Amino acid sequence: MSETSLPLPLLIWLSPAFPIGAFAYSHGLEWAVEAGDIDDGASLRLWLEDLTRHGSLRNDALLLAAAWRAAPHDGELDAINALALALAPSAERYLEISAQGNAFARAVAQAWPCPALERLAARDVAYSVGLGVAAAETAIALEATLAGFALAAHGNLISAALRLGTIGQSEALTLTAALLPGLQELARFAADATLDDLGGCAFRSDIASLRHETQYSRLFRS
Numbered sequence: 001m002s003e004t005s006l007p008l009p010l011l012i013w014l015s016p017a018f019p020i021g022a023f024a025y026s027h028g029l030e031w032a033v034e035a036g037d038i039d040d041g042a043s044l045r046l047w048l049e050d051l052t053r054h055g056s057l058r059n060d061a062l063l064l065a066a067a068w069r070a071a072p073h074d075g076e077l078d079a080i081n082a083l084a085l086a087l088a089p090s091a092e093r094y095l096e097i098s099a100q101g102n103a104f105a106r107a108v109a110q111a112w113p114c115p116a117l118e119r120l121a122a123r124d125v126a127y128s129v130g131l132g133v134a135a136a137e138t139a140i141a142l143e144a145t146l147a148g149f150a151l152a153a154h155g156n157l158i159s160a161a162l163r164l165g166t167i168g169q170s171e172a173l174t175l176t177a178a179l180l181p182g183l184q185e186l187a188r189f190a191a192d193a194t195l196d197d198l199g200g201c202a203f204r205s206d207i208a209s210l211r212h213e214t215q216y217s218r219l220f221r222s
Contacts, residue, residue: 007135007140007141007144007145007148009112009134009138009140010135010140010144010145010148011148013104013108013131013134014148014149014151014152016155016156016159018104018107019103019107020100020103020104020107020127021099021100021103022100022152022156023156023159024220024221025096025100025156025160025220025221025222026157026160026164026212026219026220026222027051027056027093027096027156027157027160027205027209027222028092028093028205028206028207028208028209028211028212028222029047029157029160029161029164029208029220030160030164030212030215030218030219030220031208031209031211031212031215032047032204032205032208033161033164033166034215035208035211037204037208038161038166039166040166040167041166041167041171041174041175044158044161044166044167044175045175045178045179047205048154048157048158048175048179049179049182050202050204050205051157051202051205052150052154052179052182052183052186053182053186054200054201054202055200055201055202055205055206056093056200056202056205056206057150057153057154057186058186058190058200059087059198059199059200060084060127060128060149060153061128061146061149061150061186061187061189061190062190062193062194062195062197062198063080063083063084063087063126063128063129063132063195063198064128064129064131064132064145064146064149064190065132065142065146065190065191065193066080066132066194066195067080067081067084067128067129067130067131067132067133067136068132068133068135068136068142068145069136069142071116071132071133071136071137072116072136074116074119077116077120077129077133078120080129080195081120081123081125081126081129083195084097084126084128084129085097085098085124085126087198089206089209089210090206090209090210090212090213091213092209092210092212092213092221092222093206093209093222095221095222096127096221096222097126097127097128098124098125098126098127099221100127101124101125101126101127101128101129101130102121102124102125104125104127104130104131104134105117105118105120105121105125105130106121108130108134109121112134112137112138113137114133114134114137114138115137116133116136116137117130117133117134117137120133128149131145131149132145142191143187143188143191144187146186146187146190146191147183147184147187150183150186150187151180151183154176154179154183155176158172158175158176159172160220163219164219209222
C-alpha cells in the first residue's frame with residue numbers, strides 16, 4: 001500500500017462499528033465528570049489535550065509505533081506487549097487495554113491474515129500493540145496508523161462525554177476539529193520516537209481510573 005493510498009482496512013478497524021466494544025469504556029472520564037473535573041467542553045478539551053501530550057494516549061502511540069516496527073521479531077514484540085500491559089495503572093485500565101486488544105485480534109483474524117498478531121493472541125494483547133502489528137502486516141504506513149488511532153481514541157472519549165450529558169453534538173464536532181492539530185503532532189512525534197521516550201504525568205486521569213472501580217452508579221466499564 002503506497003504512502004498516498006487510502007488505508008481502507010485501517011478505516012474499518014477504527015470504525016465505531018468494529019467489534020471491539022470500545023463504546024463500553026470511558027477511560028476514567030465517567031468519574032472525572034462525577035467529580036466535577038469535567039463539566040463542559042472547555043474542561044473536556046483540557047483533559048483530552050493532557051492525555052495527548054502527557055498521558056496514556058501519548059504512551060499508547062509510542063507502544064503502537066514500537067509494535068509496528070517489531071512485528072517481524074517475535075521476542076521483541078512479546079516484550080513490547082508485556083510492557084504495554086504492565087503500564088496499566090489500574091485493574092479497569094488493564095481490562096480496557098486487554099479486552100479491546102483481544103477482541104481486535106479475534107476480529108482481524110476473520111478477514112486479514114496477520115500471523116504475528118495471531119501468535120501474539122495466545123495471551124492478552126494490548127490494543128495499541130495489536131493495532132500496530134496488524135497495520136505493519138497489512139503494509140499500512142505508520143504515521144497514518146498513529147493519526148487514525150489517536151483520532152479514534154479521542155472520538156470514543158468525546159462520545160462518552162456526549163452520553164454523560166457533558167457536551168452536545170455540535171460542541172462535540174467543534175471540539176474534535178480543534179483537537180486535530182495536536183493529534184497530527186502526536187502522530188509525527190511517535191513515528192520517530194522510541195520506547196526511551198515513554199513517560200507521563202496525567203496523574204488525575206490515572207486516579208480517575210482507580211476511583212471509577214468503586215463508583216456507585218456508572219454507565220461504563222472503565
